[in-house]
Amino acid sequence: MPSAAIVVIGDEILSGKFAEANASWLVGELRELGVAVGHIQVIPDVVEDIRDAVRADAGRFDHVFTSGGVGPTHDDVTIAGVAMAFGVGVVRHPQLEAELRAYYGELILPAHLRMAEVPEGAALIGADHPSWPVTSIRNVYILPGVPIIFRKKFASIRERFRARPFFGRRFYLMADEGSVAGDLDAVVAAHPGIAVGSYPRFDERDYRVMVTLEAKDQELVDAAARDLGARLGERVVRSE
Amino acid sequence: MPSAAIVVIGDEILSGKFAEANASWLVGELRELGVAVGHIQVIPDVVEDIRDAVRADAGRFDHVFTSGGVGPTHDDVTIAGVAMAFGVGVVRHPQLEAELRAYYGELILPAHLRMAEVPEGAALIGADHPSWPVTSIRNVYILPGVPIIFRKKFASIRERFRARPFFGRRFYLMADEGSVAGDLDAVVAAHPGIAVGSYPRFDERDYRVMVTLEAKDQELVDAAARDLGARLGERVVRSE
Numbered sequence: 001m002p003s004a005a006i007v008v009i010g011d012e013i014l015s016g017k018f019a020e021a022n023a024s025w026l027v028g029e030l031r032e033l034g035v036a037v038g039h040i041q042v043i044p045d046v047v048e049d050i051r052d053a054v055r056a057d058a059g060r061f062d063h064v065f066t067s068g069g070v071g072p073t074h075d076d077v078t079i080a081g082v083a084m085a086f087g088v089g090v091v092r093h094p095q096l097e098a099e100l101r102a103y104y105g106e107l108i109l110p111a112h113l114r115m116a117e118v119p120e121g122a123a124l125i126g127a128d129h130p131s132w133p134v135t136s137i138r139n140v141y142i143l144p145g146v147p148i149i150f151r152k153k154f155a156s157i158r159e160r161f162r163a164r165p166f167f168g169r170r171f172y173l174m175a176d177e178g179s180v181a182g183d184l185d186a187v188v189a190a191h192p193g194i195a196v197g198s199y200p201r202f203d204e205r206d207y208r209v210m211v212t213l214e215a216k217d218q219e220l221v222d223a224a225a226r227d228l229g230a231r232l233g234e235r236v237v238r239s240e
Numbered sequence: 241m242p243s244a245a246i247v248v249i250g251d252e253i254l255s256g257k258f259a260e261a262n263a264s265w266l267v268g269e270l271r272e273l274g275v276a277v278g279h280i281q282v283i284p285d286v287v288e289d290i291r292d293a294v295r296a297d298a299g300r301f302d303h304v305f306t307s308g309g310v311g312p313t314h315d316d317v318t319i320a321g322v323a324m325a326f327g328v329g330v331v332r333h334p335q336l337e338a339e340l341r342a343y344y345g346e347l348i349l350p351a352h353l354r355m356a357e358v359p360e361g362a363a364l365i366g367a368d369h370p371s372w373p374v375t376s377i378r379n380v381y382i383l384p385g386v387p388i389i390f391r392k393k394f395a396s397i398r399e400r401f402r403a404r405p406f407f408g409r410r411f412y413l414m415a416d417e418g419s420v421a422g423d424l425d426a427v428v429a430a431h432p433g434i435a436v437g438s439y440p441r442f443d444e445r446d447y448r449v450m451v452t453l454e455a456k457d458q459e460l461v462d463a464a465a466r467d468l469g470a471r472l473g474e475r476v477v478r479s480e
Contacts (some may be wrong), residue, residue: 010435014277015406016268017452018439020260028256037254038283039289045437048280071439072418075430092443104418111421128415169435178312178344181351186312195417197251197285198313199258200386212257 001216002163004030005039005057009050009069009078011147013042021147022067026154034216036061037181045069048082058140063161065154068145070135072111082140083119093118093132126156149206168214169225172207175235180209183231191224193217207237241456242403244270245279245297249290249309249318250385253282258310261387262307266394274403274456275303281423285309298325298380303401305382305394308385310375312351318441322380323359361438366396408454409465412447415475420449431464432455 004086006023013020023040030148032036038061043049046116057064069078083090096116104112122142124133134153141157143150173180177200188196197212213224229236246263253260261380264281270277278301282378283289290309297304325331336356358364362382364373372430374393375382381397382428383390388393417440437452453464 011435012439012452013456014267014280015435016271016277017437020264024260027254031256037256038274038284040254042280044278071438071440073421073436076393107419109418111420112418114421115418146442148443178349178352179347181313181349181354186313195251196256197253197315198311200311202386203388212252215253236372 002035002062002063002161003061004035004161004238005052005061005067006037006041006065006067007050007057007068007238008040008042008145009045009081010042010067011045012145014044016034020117022143022150025147025151026065027066031160031166032160033161034214035161044076045075045082047084051084052080054082054085054140058138062139064140066142066152068139070115070144072109072114074192076114078142079117079119079135082142086119086121086137087104088120090129091117091120093122093124093135095124096135099169125160126153132156159224162237163240165214165216166216167218168212169221169227169239171211171228171232171239172212172237173209173232173235174207174209174237175209175232177209180211180232180235183228184211184232187213187224188227190227191220194219194224197222232239242275242303242401243278243301244299244303244305244401246273246277246281246305246307247290247297248280248282248385249285249321250282250307251315252385253287253324254456255300259345262383262385262390265280265387265391266305266307269394269398269434270401273398273401274474275401281367281419285315285317287317287321288427291324294322295325298378299314304377304383307390308382310355310382310384310471312349312354316354318382319357319359319375322377325380326359326361326377328360331360333362333364333375335364335423337362340430346361352461353372365400366393372396378469397419407454407458407461408452408455409479410460411451411465411472412477413449413451413466413472413475414447415449415472420451420475423468424451426471427453427468430467431460434464435461436464457465 106161118135119137122137126134195214199210242375309316358375359377362377366374437453440452
């Protein structure tokens with residue numbers, strides 16, 4: 001099962017200036033694609049933090065997506081951090097430089113050309129529009145922090161990540177969560193390979209606990225759902 | 241300056257079933273209290289992941305807040321993970337046990353008593369309501385995942401974390417971000433101790449870049465703001 005991590009680089013999130021909007025969106029996209037997200041982090045605009053976070057997650061997960069820190073200003077240090085994660089230098093990419101020069105013309109400044117920098121050995125991917133390539137090195141995909149551009153760039157590469165889908169069932173219970181814990185333990189034990197989640201809620205009118213069953217094999221999910229339904233009986237208000 | 245990390249434990253966030261609501265709220269509370277959040281993580285309901293995340297962040301930050309994984313079911317493994325982070329065992333806390341027995345009476349089940357477990361050496365804190373203590377060990381505060389209870393519990397301990405406040409100024413610019421990068425570099429160099437952020441936006445009608453200045457010393461912020469304002473001149477649409 002392909003796995004992924006998301007590393008959000010942004011003092012503006014950590015200081016509460018902007019609500020996080022990229023990881024919270026991407027996690028749904030990746031789930032829909034059949035990719036299991038195993039780690040989300042928000043870290044500051046500090047090159048060593050980026051180096052450590054990217055290095056660790058790139059070693060543990062199949063794909064790593066970064067968000068933010070790729071503009072022209074002093075606080076944009078993601079390229080340097082990712083380069084350090086892999087022990088490579090930072091170089092100017094000819095295609096990005098040409099695009100920036102074409103866009104800014106005579107008004108181009110050294111700061112703009114920072115946006116042509118990539119970790120040495122990086123590739124530009126994403127084919128649907130030549131002006132919106134995604135910089136990628138090994139299993140790391142570097143995306144910008146501005147949400148509308150983050151989404152546009154991810155859309156241009158999303159089909160690369162499609163895998164077998166997840167199947168899931170949800171049971172809504174009118175019951176105290178502790179009183180069903182034993183039934184859930186029995187289902188967990190009898191159905192290895194099924195992820196069983198239990199989520200109490202105190203502000204819903206018609207249920208107290210949502211129980212979820214998930215796996216990549218629909219038959220496994222169906223079997224666990226039959227078992228769970230039989231155990232819980234009338235405590236199940238509805239299921240979907 | 242006191243620092244903090246937030247560790248959200250929850251498969252339901254990583255799988256996109258629930259939107260993250262605790263870290264995104266707590267980050268604003270901590271900022272308002274004068275605490276600098278340096279790391280936010282979302283990790284799965286896996287005891288080793290909790291151990292590693294809590295151990296690393298407890299060593300790097302003054303305060304660590306965990307969210308989730310403290311209920312009665314099989315997927316609630318935060319107490320075990322935090323205990324492992326500090327190399328201690330898990331014990332049943334007499335006060336929590338007494339409260340649970342009083343609440344459930346004869347209907348109490350072994351699963352309910354899991355909610356009386358704490359890492360060995362943990363304290364119960366938060367004085368405003370005896371039924372809502374927060375379990376704390378060393379610099380780690382263990383909070384539940386259900387948002388309304390998370391907020392209620394944090395409210396009972398929040399004043400413990402109050403520190404000198406942050407002061408900030410914001411400048412809204414009608415300018416290309418790259419064209420102001422040099423001015424920002426100069427302000428960063430001339431005003432050490434000021435955090436300078438630059439945030440391009442492409443969907444706002446009246447500005448293209450928001451620049452933020454922040455520090456714990458209002459005079460430093462005011463001096464940097466005068467400098468920045470003089471450098472940017474009419475490119476500043478408004479400031480606050």
